[in-house]
Amino acid sequence: MSGIAMPKPSDAVLARRREIVAALSEIVPGEGVIDADTEMRAYETDGLTAYRQLPLVVVLPETVDQVSRILRYCYENDVKVVPRGAGTSLSGGALPLADGVLLSMMKFNQVLEIDYENRAVVVQPGVTNLGITRAVEEEGFYYAPDPSSQIACSIGGNIAENSGGVHCLKYGLTTNNVLGLQMVLMTGEVIRIGGKHLDSEGYDMLALMTGSEGLLGVVTEVTVRILQSPETARAVLIGFPSSEDSGKCVADIIGAGIIPGGMEMMDKPAIHAAEDFVHAGYPREAEALLIVELDGPEAEVDHLLSRIEEIAKANKAETIRVSNSEEERMTFWAGRKAAFPAVGRISPDYLCMDGTIPRKELPKVLAGMRALSEKHGLRVANVFHAGDGNLHPLILYDANKPGELEAAEAFGADILKLCVEVGGVLTGEHGVGIEKRDLMGEMFSEDDLKQQQRVKCAFDEKHLLNPGKVFPTLHRCAELGRMHVHKGKLPFPDIPRF
């Protein structure tokens, strides 16, 4: 295990393990409690596989009442809880704690209601992202956010991470597509927010829950908005002699008032890895490749495709290929979608980073990355959600070579610092988790982080839900609540008040 320290396990809790297992077994009878090491192995890590930890015990409730009683029990007994969906987090959001109950929500796997008229679907949190689309595609509908892991990842996990995908710029993130939630607080209280109607009544708790990385509450039911599938979709492949030209083309497309359904960029190493793997017909000589997808009514797609061809030519595009069939469109995407496994073929291991930058800074960041690649002695391939500025550098390393994981992590940290330096952020869609926890100070001041943690105090004042994630330093709520009041004089007396 590498350098990220988790909170020290409580000896008192570890000593009470048998008692805790017994109490949970009472709440969830039958096979819903797992305490054998061999069986708990399946839960020791998530998508960030460099980190592993066996939990205290695993519990798989099936009803909201069971979730409520489990949390209530843990609250009363000061036992930590790590909620888990499908376990696909790339930032270690579901990494277990040695003294914590791992709460798996995967038995909550039912689609509860499909309401086409109100374009809303009510599901349990363990339903997969793609499972929602599968449930409604017969009627021509789909659920818009589409993270790459959509076959496996759960909608509950999507809420925790505010997942995105390749269609975010046009269709929004999870937070823009969720209408309502039922959730359980650490105290066991069950709360319902939103529903099939719009806007929140009172403070926007949906906004706080979405992207809260399992630190605020456990989601037990989700209402999402579904959309009618676009009438048609076509993609165009555009190869450029430099990433600058490609970046300029992206800016010009947006400047022309066009918001494509998807707009992805790959650099040369990524193009080659993908092409060697799936033979999508990508131009190997290109320094940068753009895949632009337009969706909507046919008349609009045709109109915009011709505009985009003009813009691409004006930006020195060397190859332009428009998909002429659904198969061809899927082939164009196959390379991009397989970019991660393709890189996995050319390197024993890779780290996937996830910064977001202002688009105009792309050439600078790519140049910076080349320099960092030399500094750390590791290769990097880049895929980039060009529409929204979300960059996924894939750092290639070999975990079997001593020191390479550490070098890769240091390289990754340098890339993220660079993203923040140019006005971007640490994570666009993968979450902070443990992976970027200790970099939060690069982006936020101590006061910024304290105000964030005060939100945690409103939901979970004992810090029992998923502690050790997101925040580099844990402050007790009593300490965060303290306020220094200075008796003052009337402020800025030198200016007019009326």
Add this chain to the structure above:
Amino acid sequence: MGETLKPRDEKDLVEAVRWAISEDHPLEVIGQGSKRDLGRPVQAGHVLDLSAISGVETYEPAELVLTVRAGTPIAEVERLVEEHGQELAFEPMDYGPLLGREPGLGTIGGVVGANLSGPKRLKHGAARDHILGLQAVSGRGEVFKAGGKVVKNVTGYDLPRALCGSWGTLALATSVTFKVLPRAQTEATVLLPGLSDAEAVRSMTRAMGSSAEVSAAAHLPREAAEKIGVDGFDGTKDATLLRLEGFGPSVDYRFDALRKLFGDAIAAERLEADVSRALWRAVRDCLPFAGDDAPVWRVSLAPTAGPAFVADLSRVLAFEAFYDWSGGLVWLRLKDGDPQAEALREGVKRAGGGHATLVRASHAVRTSVPVFEPQPKPLAGLSRRLKQQFDPSGILNPGRMASGL
């Protein structure tokens, strides 16, 4: 009423909030005061006027990102982005006319505080769906920033979004970053005349469930249509409106698609761009109910629940109503002075749930009737704890949303 404090910058603002904390003097927070009469009346010793913390910090059209100080007038921001062929796609409503003030007022801070939106809420969301980041001063007198200046960001809790709709009770934004979008090249509105409320919502539901990409859908029963006052729009019949925006060829194509969808049974008419824009602005600002002081409710429910809710309520109350958001937003004006809060909220529950806000009522009524939907106990407790974490002394707009918030 005591002093009006008008900080010039963030530093002044911190000083003012700290002073208010030390003196235990709650503050009523205003920008241009355009929504001052919306919400539960605030018991405050002083007024905190944020309108001087104004100006555009950065605007990069190619990045689709705009950062402005909170006191900047909305009108100024809209003019600026329009010059660059862009817009705030959430269409912030102007409450001025409805609340008896002049139109065109309001600041960006108010957009955030009230989580403003308009008819396009249906497709593009509200202010909360377009905010990317902010810097703010909490009720503890501390400056914090949250979010960022890029479209995709999950670094930390989403405080910027959560502060939308908090009516200045948690923290005061000083600078706000929004995502802006290209303004549609053109638009048109499909007008379906003479439909009953139920038929109208069925038609809007069909249109919204089609691939015609309708960006707004409203139904004005004749009584509301008559009062909307838009040149080029014939308000003598019930009017169901479907808005289409985009590139010219696309709008034409989708207009034909919708006409085919409804077939010969409904004679769809087409309203061209100028009339369409003016009409949707009037719907956005609730103009049919402007000009008097009868109580007005803004009710959000599941779109298909709208007509049944209205029909059910009309058996016990005298009011007029019109629909936005494909039936999911009901604007309702009572014909006598009593807002009938209990009957109305019972009606919302019977219709399957949602929430009702009393957006126009006298000071006395707003003091005694909950303006915002009362919350069930565990949620109310959570809201109070959240307030406590941002504003432990209850300095910022205390009681504006509910007692204790």
